Amino acid sequence: MGKPLKNPPTYLINSVDHALRIAAMLQLEGELTVSEVAERLGVARSTAHRLLAMLVYRDFAVQDERRLYRAGPILELAAHSPSAASRLRAAALPHLHRLVGVLDESANLTVRTGDTVRFIASVECSQTLRVGSREGMVFPAHHTTAGLLLLAELTDEELEAVYPAERYADRPAERLTARPDLDRLRTELARVRRKGFALNQGRSERGVVAVGVPVRAPDGTALAGLSVSMPSGRYDKHRLPSLVDTLSRVAGAIEADLAR
The missing domain is CATH 3.30.450.40 (GAF domain)
Structure with missing residues (x-):
């Protein structure tokens, strides 16, 4: 018997869902720009920027000198x-x-x-x-x-x-x-x-x-x-x-x- 599909929680918090999706993308796919994140999530660039800034603040992401975002120390540790x-x-x-x-x-x-x-x-x-x-x-x-x-x-x-x-x-x-x-x-x-x-x-x-x-x-x-x-x-x-x-x-x- 197949594994049942996941159902979203009754009270879906979009900002949390978006942040978790970004964290997964950074860990699995590597470097991303603000525009790429905005396009993937279907949100405005300003929204994507705010989400990334929070992930950087909590060490889930880092921004390099090219203004690209990649997995931060916490995600690197989890992957390791x-x-x-x-x-x-x-x-x-x-x-x-x-x-x-x-x-x-x-x-x-x-x-x-x-x-x-x-x-x-x-x-x-x-x-x-x-x-x-x-x-x-x-x-x-x-x-x-x-x-x-x-x-x-x-x-x-x-x-x-x-x-x-x-x-x-x-x-x-x-x-x-x-x-x-x-x-x-x-x-x-x-x-x-x-x-x-x-x-x-x-x-x-x-x-x-x-x-x-x-x-x-x-x-x-x-x-x-x-x-x-x-x-x-x-x-x-x-x-x-x-x-x-x-x-x-x-x-x-x-x-x-x-x-x-």
């Missing part, structure tokens, strides 16, 4: 390994909740694709002053705790490939979009490799401190970064060894579940 990210998230979530229960600080699991990282799981603590959920958000890899952990796994040649100078030539020279100083970054990554953890004090967000360790596959490959974040006023450097030890034990528990 949707099932692996889903399994990783499912395995980690119970442990993230336990980690938050022990430390009473917010916890995150983050993966890297190219020069960006995406938070695939986030659990907030119960304290009034806390770091909010980052789930689904995308940041430059070299500005985040997990990004440093995962970049530290790369060789010098692989790091150069992640940050080719030509990719950044036309980007605004702002802190979060500029190409990192690779000599300085290599020094920082060497320190991360040596210590086995990353400490982020206001690097990605002022007033926030994060500590993280890698989560590894059975073959030793780093799959993700596990981190805990807190307001800087609550961070005590004397607790750092204890935080790293707790994170390492939780990472080990996640790795054991993944191995099973």
Whole structure:
């Protein structure tokens, strides 16, 4: 017996439907112009432009120097390994909740694709002053705790490939979009490799401190970064060894579940 056809929902929201169709086109077909999107959807160019602008804002799309739109970091991550990210998230979530229960600080699991990282799981603590959920958000890899952990796994040649100078030539020279100083970054990554953890004090967000360790596959490959974040006023450097030890034990528990 054949699979039944999909029926549209009773209350079809056209703008949402259009945005989802554009996301699918970008992921499956590649680069598109505003005019092509407008023609495919049967909408005005101004409508197509607004929809694309929202997808760019949410990292589902990016616009290059030729004014063409292509799949953004979130769609690239989904295309790269949707099932692996889903399994990783499912395995980690119970442990993230336990980690938050022990430390009473917010916890995150983050993966890297190219020069960006995406938070695939986030659990907030119960304290009034806390770091909010980052789930689904995308940041430059070299500005985040997990990004440093995962970049530290790369060789010098692989790091150069992640940050080719030509990719950044036309980007605004702002802190979060500029190409990192690779000599300085290599020094920082060497320190991360040596210590086995990353400490982020206001690097990605002022007033926030994060500590993280890698989560590894059975073959030793780093799959993700596990981190805990807190307001800087609550961070005590004397607790750092204890935080790293707790994170390492939780990472080990996640790795054991993944191995099973």
